[in-house]
Amino acid sequence: MPGLGASALAIVGALLVTGVTLAFAGYRPIEVYAVMADGALGTPQAIGVTITNAIPLILAGLGVALPFRCGLLNIGGEGQIYMGALAATLVALAFPGLPPTIHLPLALLGGFVGGGLWGAFPGWLRASKNLNEIITTIMLNYIGFWIISYLVHGPLKDPDSYGYAWTVRVPESAQLPLILPAARIHLGIVVALIIAALTHFLLWHTTLGFEMRAVGAGPETSRFAGIAVQRSTVLSMLIGGGLAGMAGAAVILGVQFRLSDFFSPGYGFDAIAVALVGQTTPFGVVAAGLFFGALSNGVGNAHRALGVAQGMTSFIQGVTMMFIIASQSLTLIRLLRKRRTVRLVEHAH
Amino acid sequence: MGTLLRMEGITKVYPGVIANHEVDFEVAEGEIHALLGENGAGKTTLMNILYGMTTPDAGRITLRGQPVSIRSPRDATALGIGMVHQHFMLVPRFTAVQSVVLGTNTGRGPWLDLKGVSRRLRALADQYGLDIDFNTEIQDLPLGMQQRVEILKVLYRGADLLIMDEPTAVLTPDEVQMLFGILRRLAEQGHATIFISHKLDEVLAISDRVTVLRDGHHVATLKTSEATQPQLAQLMVGRPVVLSVEKSPRQDPEHRVLEVSDVWVEREHGRDQLRGVSLAVHAGEILGLAGIDGNGQRALLEVLCGLIRPARGRVTLKGIDVTGYEPRQLADLNIARIPEDRRTMGLLLPLSIWENLTLQSYFREPHARWGVLRLGQMARFARRLVAEFDIKAPSVEVAVSTLSGGNQQKLILARELHHDPDVLIVANATRGLDVGATEYTYRRLLEHRDRGAGILLISSDLEEILCLSDRVAVIHGGKIMGEVPSDQVDRLTLGMMMTGTPLEALSKA
Numbered sequence: 129m130p131g132l133g134a135s136a137l138a139i140v141g142a143l144l145v146t147g148v149t150l151a152f153a154g155y156r157p158i159e160v161y162a163v164m165a166d167g168a169l170g171t172p173q174a175i176g177v178t179i180t181n182a183i184p185l186i187l188a189g190l191g192v193a194l195p196f197r198c199g200l201l202n203i204g205g206e207g208q209i210y211m212g213a214l215a216a217t218l219v220a221l222a223f224p225g226l227p228p229t230i231h232l233p234l235a236l237l238g239g240f241v242g243g244g245l246w247g248a249f250p251g252w253l254r255a256s257k258n259l260n261e262i263i264t265t266i267m268l269n270y271i272g273f274w275i276i277s278y279l280v281h282g283p284l285k286d287p288d289s290y291g292y293a294w295t296v297r298v299p300e301s302a303q304l305p306l307i308l309p310a311a312r313i314h315l316g317i318v319v320a321l322i323i324a325a326l327t328h329f330l331l332w333h334t335t336l337g338f339e340m341r342a343v344g345a346g347p348e349t350s351r352f353a354g355i356a357v358q359r360s361t362v363l364s365m366l367i368g369g370g371l372a373g374m375a376g377a378a379v380i381l382g383v384q385f386r387l388s389d390f391f392s393p394g395y396g397f398d399a400i401a402v403a404l405v406g407q408t409t410p411f412g413v414v415a416a417g418l419f420f421g422a423l424s425n426g427v428g429n430a431h432r433a434l435g436v437a438q439g440m441t442s443f444i445q446g447v448t449m450m451f452i453i454a455s456q457s458l459t460l461i462r463l464l465r466k467r468r469t470v471r472l473v474e475h476a477h
Numbered sequence: 478m479g480t481l482l483r484m485e486g487i488t489k490v491y492p493g494v495i496a497n498h499e500v501d502f503e504v505a506e507g508e509i510h511a512l513l514g515e516n517g518a519g520k521t522t523l524m525n526i527l528y529g530m531t532t533p534d535a536g537r538i539t540l541r542g543q544p545v546s547i548r549s550p551r552d553a554t555a556l557g558i559g560m561v562h563q564h565f566m567l568v569p570r571f572t573a574v575q576s577v578v579l580g581t582n583t584g585r586g587p588w589l590d591l592k593g594v595s596r597r598l599r600a601l602a603d604q605y606g607l608d609i610d611f612n613t614e615i616q617d618l619p620l621g622m623q624q625r626v627e628i629l630k631v632l633y634r635g636a637d638l639l640i641m642d643e644p645t646a647v648l649t650p651d652e653v654q655m656l657f658g659i660l661r662r663l664a665e666q667g668h669a670t671i672f673i674s675h676k677l678d679e680v681l682a683i684s685d686r687v688t689v690l691r692d693g694h695h696v697a698t699l700k701t702s703e704a705t706q707p708q709l710a711q712l713m714v715g716r717p718v719v720l721s722v723e724k725s726p727r728q729d730p731e732h733r734v735l736e737v738s739d740v741w742v743e744r745e746h747g748r749d750q751l752r753g754v755s756l757a758v759h760a761g762e763i764l765g766l767a768g769i770d771g772n773g774q775r776a777l778l779e780v781l782c783g784l785i786r787p788a789r790g791r792v793t794l795k796g797i798d799v800t801g802y803e804p805r806q807l808a809d810l811n812i813a814r815i816p817e818d819r820r821t822m823g824l825l826l827p828l829s830i831w832e833n834l835t836l837q838s839y840f841r842e843p844h845a846r847w848g849v850l851r852l853g854q855m856a857r858f859a860r861r862l863v864a865e866f867d868i869k870a871p872s873v874e875v876a877v878s879t880l881s882g883g884n885q886q887k888l889i890l891a892r893e894l895h896h897d898p899d900v901l902i903v904a905n906a907t908r909g910l911d912v913g914a915t916e917y918t919y920r921r922l923l924e925h926r927d928r929g930a931g932i933l934l935i936s937s938d939l940e941e942i943l944c945l946s947d948r949v950a951v952i953h954g955g956k957i958m959g960e961v962p963s964d965q966v967d968r969l970t971l972g973m974m975m976t977g978t979p980l981e982a983l984s985k986a
Contacts, residue, residue, distance in 0.1 A: 335840045335848050342836065345825035352782055352814065352822050353836045354804030 132412050135405045138451035139419065145447050146440065160430050167429020168422035174429075176311030180383060182421030183316040184209070184375035184395045189402030189413040190327050191243070191372030195251075195261075196408045197331055198364035199344035204250060204265025205372040206396025207272030208243035210389075212373020213380045214276055215242025217284075217295055217387040220302035220380075231301040236319065236377050243373015244366045246272055251365025255358035261365065269396065277389035284387070294388035304382035316378040321414065323371065328410040330367070340364045372396060401445050404452055420445060480542075481506045481669050482527075482638060487536035489522050496522035497533070500695045502688055504638065504669050509660055511672045511684035511701070515713055515911030516882055519693040520673050524640050527671075528560045529553040540638075559636030561627045563643045569616035573609050574598060577630045601632055606662050608655075621652030628659065632668075639663065639670045645679055649769050650939060650972040657683050675713070675911060677706045678940065689713055714913050732760040733793075734900050734931035735781075740790030742776045742955075751776050751787070752955040758900070758931040763922065765946030765963065766935045769975055773955035774817075774904065774935050781902050781933070782814050783807045794900060808837055810900075813893035817904035817935070819882070823889045826878040830870055831859035833877050834892050866891035883914030890921055901925060904935040919945060939971060953977045 147157035168178050188205045195202040202208075219238035223231060250264035277293075286296040304315040331337035342350045343360040351357050375395055384391050402420055406412030423441055430436040482504040489497040497519045504510045514520045525531045527538070529547040538545050540556055547553050553560070567576045574595045595611060602609050607625045615623055624644060631639055641660075645653045660670050660683060674680050680687055680701070687704055689696040689712040696712050735758040742751040751773045758764045768774060779785045780792060783804040792800045794810055816822035825833055835855050838844050843854045859873040868887045870880060877885060886906070893901070903922065907915040922945060926932055936942050942949055943963060950960040951974035959980025961970070973983055 333850050333852070335845050335850060338832070338839050338850060341828065342825055342832070345827045346821065348821045349823060349825050349836075351784060352804070352816055354783070354808060 132407055132409075132415065135407060135412070135416065135448075135452060138405070138448050141451045142444050142447035146444050149443070150436070155434065155436060160434060160436055163430045163433050164423075164426030166426075167433075168426035172308075172311040174425065176308070176313045178418070178422040178425045179311075179313050179317050180421075181424055182417045183314075183320050183378050183382065184392070185398055185402050185420055186320040186414050186417035187323060187375035187378060188372045188395050188399035189406060189417050190324060190410060191247070191368045191370070191375065192399045192403035193406065193408040193410065193413050194327055194331065194340070194371065195247075195364045195368035196403060197337075197344050198340040198360055199347065200251070200254065200361065200365060200368075201262050202247065202265055202365065202368050202372075203262055203400065204247060204268050204272075204369070204396070205375075205399040206392060206394065207265070207269035208246045208369040208372035209376035209379075209392050209396050210272045210276045211246040211376070212239035212243030212370075213376030213387055213391065214279065215239055215373065216302075216377030217298060217380055220298035221296065224299045224301070226301055228301040228305075231299070232304065232381070235298070235302040235381055236374060239373045239375075239377025239381075240370035241373070243376060244370030247369015247372065248362055248366035251362040251369075254365070255361040273389065276387070280387060280389050286386070292388070294386040297385045298381060302381055303385060304378065314382040316382040319374070319378065320417075323374065324410040324414050327371070331410070336360075336363065372399065375399075398445065401449050405448060479506050480504075481508075481540065483537075483539040484523070484527065485537045485539070487523060487526060487533050487538075489519075489526060489531065489533050495693050497526070497536075498693045499536070500690065500693070502695065503698070504671060505686075506669055507664050507667045508686065509664055509670045509672055509684045511674060511680040511687045512690065513674060513677075513680055513687055513709060513713055514690035515675060515913060516909070517692075517911070518690040518713070520690055521642070522693075523690070524560070524642065524671065524673060527553070528558060528640060554634050554636070557635055557637045558640065559631030559634060559638070560640040561624065561631060561642065561644060563646060565620075565623050565627050567615045567623060567626060570614055572614055573611045573618075573626045573629070576615055576626055577633050581634065598629060598633060602629055605629075605632065605666070606659060619652075620647045621649065621655065624648070624652075624656065625659070637668050639668060640673070641670060642673045643675075644672070645674070645676065647770075649975060650968060651976065653679070676940070677709050680709065681706060691715055710912060733757050734760050734795050735902075735933060736791075736793040737777075737781075738791045738793070740777075740780060740787045740792065742773075742780060742785060743788050750955045751780070753790070754952070754955070754957055756933070756950060756957065756960075758933050760899075760931050761926060761929045762947040763926050763932040763934050763945050765942035765949045766933060766952055767939060767942045767949055767971055767975060768935075768937060768952035770937050772953050774937075774952060776955070777952070778814075778816065778902065778904050778935060781807075782816075811896065811898050812900040812902065813896075813898035815889055815893055815901065815903040815906050817906075817908065819885050819889060819909075824877050824885060827876055829874050830863065830868070830877060830880075830888065831855050831873040833888055834859045834862050834873075837892060862891040862895055865895070882909055883911060883917070886910055886914055886918060890918065894921060894925060897928065897930075898925070899930055901930055901932040902935070903932060905937060906934075907938070907941060915941075939968065942971075951975055951980075959983075 150157045150160055167174055169175055188209060191205055191208065192202050216235045216239035219235045246268060250261045250268060253259040253264050254261045280295060281293045284295045286294060306312060306314050307318065331341060339355050339360045342355055343357050347357055379391055380387055398420060402413055402416045406416035423444060427436065427438060427441045431438050480503060484500065484502040487497050487500045500519065500523055502523060512520050526533045527547065529549045529552045532548065538547060545556060547556065568579065574591055577598060578589065578591065578594050607629055609622060609625050609629060610618060615626065644656060648656060663670060672684055681704065684701045686698060687701050687709065688698040689709065691713060737754055737756045740751050740754045754777060756764065780787050783802045783806065786801045791798060794812065799807060820826060835844050835858065839850065844851055844858065856873055863870060863873060866887045868884050868891065870884065877888065907918050910918065922932060934942065934945055946963045948960060949963050949966055951958040951971060953975060954977060958974035958978065970983060974980060
């Protein structure tokens with residue numbers, strides 16, 4: 129994957145820019161980065177937190193990457209995460225007696241369906257009414273969030289939760305078990321990796337994926353070739369939303385165990401960065417998800433140890449994104465090339 | 478006549494490509510000088526250098542005996558060099574006057590003196606015989622008139638050397654004649670014109686001298702009066718070219734493979750629709766459908782590709798009523814479609830060669846089984862077609878966007894023709910292609926005709942229609958103006974039909 133080289137370069141560039149900024153702010157950049165690396169990867173527990181952070185980022189990142197391949201920008205990850213979390217919680221709470229081997233997959237599937245429906249709706253609006261999915265998915269983020277907020281403050285509120293607006297705890301049979309208890313790593317990472325592999329298979333080894341990528345690469349050509357463009361549009365948003373929904377399910381079933389209206393710190397938006405840094409390939413998304421998971425974990429450690437602002441996570445993420453978007457912008461590349469040739473010519477004279 | 482412009486030893490190297498290699502080029506005062514070459518021969522680079530859009534790596538430019546350095550289009554304009562681009566640089570919502578004024582100073586400081594400019598423009602237009610409607614918005618003007626606005630714009634800025642980049646590409650035959658009149662008038666009044674083209678007949682008709690470029694090299698400069706069409710074609714391509722093809726008599730002329738009867742298509746915007754079109758294509762013949770772009774060709778193409786259902790009428794394919802068939806159902810009847818716009822209708826540019834070659838077959842055996850692609854089979858299939866159709870590419874994995882126009886066209890031909898279709902629907906298949914690739918396309922189409930396929934050739938290029946067709950029909954305003962055998966047709970009749978005079982009206986007169 130040659131694109132990932134560009135991403136790595138962008139990350140290095142972002143770390144350099146951040147380093148300069150840190151130096152201006154009175155920190156020693158090398159020291160900060162060392163503390164960050166230690167916090168992200170230094171101990172089994174640190175690695176565990178990094179991976180736990182990465183799980184929803186990978187799943188929601190796939191939820192952005194897949195529709196992107198079909199030419200759609202899914203900004204609605206956050207809403208889909210909330211709706212997926214809701215559906216997973218409902219399935220978890222509705223069938224308390226089920227054995228884990230059935231209950232957990234069923235709850236995860238619920239997450240997929242909840243998020244999927246929340247993604248398929250803007251997909252359908254795009255396909256049939258040509259409404260821009262960027263706008264509709266952003267709108268649906270708010271609607272999704274406030275539905276959850278209403279539910280956890282009202283009908284679904286745990287009566288014994290005192291002040292907290294959250295649901296009762298999901299039964300253990302629906303929880304993602306720890307697979308490495310020492311590092312507190314739960315089964316979600318395995319789920320995320322399997323889903324990433326399945327997404328790769330879907331996109332590059334099936335006729336459905338071929339159609340989605342064809343539609344993304346040339347909708348008019350695809351129409352002439354007899355591809356059902358509208359079906360691909362709806363389907364990619366359904367699956368994309370479903371993957372984001374699974375991210376929400378994984379957070380509730382693996383970490384929080386109760387649905388609230390504050391469980392996501394913006395995974396759905398970070399997912400856009402994860403997808404782009406991962407060059408919208410599933411394995412790239414896994415790498416980018418792990419990187420950003422490590423980043424927020426490392427910044428957390430630097431914050432505690434050195435007093436570095438927590439916002440540094442977003443800062444690095446933002447600068448990385450700018451580098452990547454810049455590297456993908458053809459006009460900019462042409463501009464740079466032109467400059468270089470002009471300089472060559474001037475040398476020649 | 479004195480020498481107006483001299484370009485000497487112009488060299489321009491782009492990463493991996495030598496666009497111009499020590500090119501010499503010279504234009505005399507009041508001369509129409511044609512610059513001839515295939516796509517990628519270096520014409521555009523040379524002219525971009527002259528117009529200041531890019532700087533040469535080496536070489537000298539002398540204008541009126543003075544060495545000049547042209548670093549931007551602004552410099553070029555100040556030196557009296559004007560360029561009329563192939564794609565016009567006009568604001569659709571402006572009038573001609575507003576378009577010409579844009580970017581100039583009208584002499585009243587920050588205020589626009591549109592009245593004064595309008596007066597001067599009308600005088601200028603009269604002087605050069607430019608027929609322009611000054612009060613209508615550009616978007617409502619015919620393309621020929623838009624081009625005259627561009628010419629006026631260049632003259633208004635004081636150009637005495639005009640660069641015309643493929644100026645006839647968008648014009649009707651009438652408009653081409655009008656343009657030639659304007660160019661001659663400009664020449665009489667001392668303006669020199671560089672006429673960039675790859676259409677040989679036009680070069681021979683209008684220019685005083687011709688310079689031929691090939692692969693970035695200057696090949697020859699000759700007097701047009703001493704040049705011949707085959708000679709120029711050979712200089713351009715580097716080998717003898719046969720564009721006027723010998724056609725064998727058509728076979729089995731009674732067997733109708735494609736029939737369109739009284740097809741109506743309504744469209745919201747009213748521009749591109751069909752109003753009772755009837756056509757029949759026989760096995761072993763090419764029916765040319767001539768017409769200026771935007772007269773219903775696109776709607777007809779979409780009907781024949783199964784993308785829109787006609788409001789009325791019937792389409793019959795090999796005796797089967799296929800009205801309202803889906804694209805896939807049509808493909809199953811062994812028909813091939815070569816759409817007019819390679820880049821947006823025929824290809825998936827960011828995707829690879831193998832993906833583009835399997836676009837019609839990825840979903841069926843042997844390329845897929847139970848919804849799972851068989852990548853090995855697909856790659857083998859793609860490699861076979863790449864070899865068979867001589868597509869130049871490093872591997873079948875590379876993105877189609879990296880291929881040249883000619884190779885992109887070969888890819889579409891490979892995909893659509895490899896299974897020997899019975900019916901071909903071809904729309905402007907050679908638009909933007911150079912002579913070599915055009916010749917290749919023609920040869921392939923004729924091969925299939927001789928094999929007994931029926932071909933509907935939709936084209937706005939009269940040369941192409943006349944060169945390939947057995948019969949010619951003309952479409953205008955969504956109606957068929959008439960149909961004539963190609964050996965009994967003259968350009969004037971076709972031109973009249975293309976601009977809306979039905980054949981019956983012509984034969985009565």
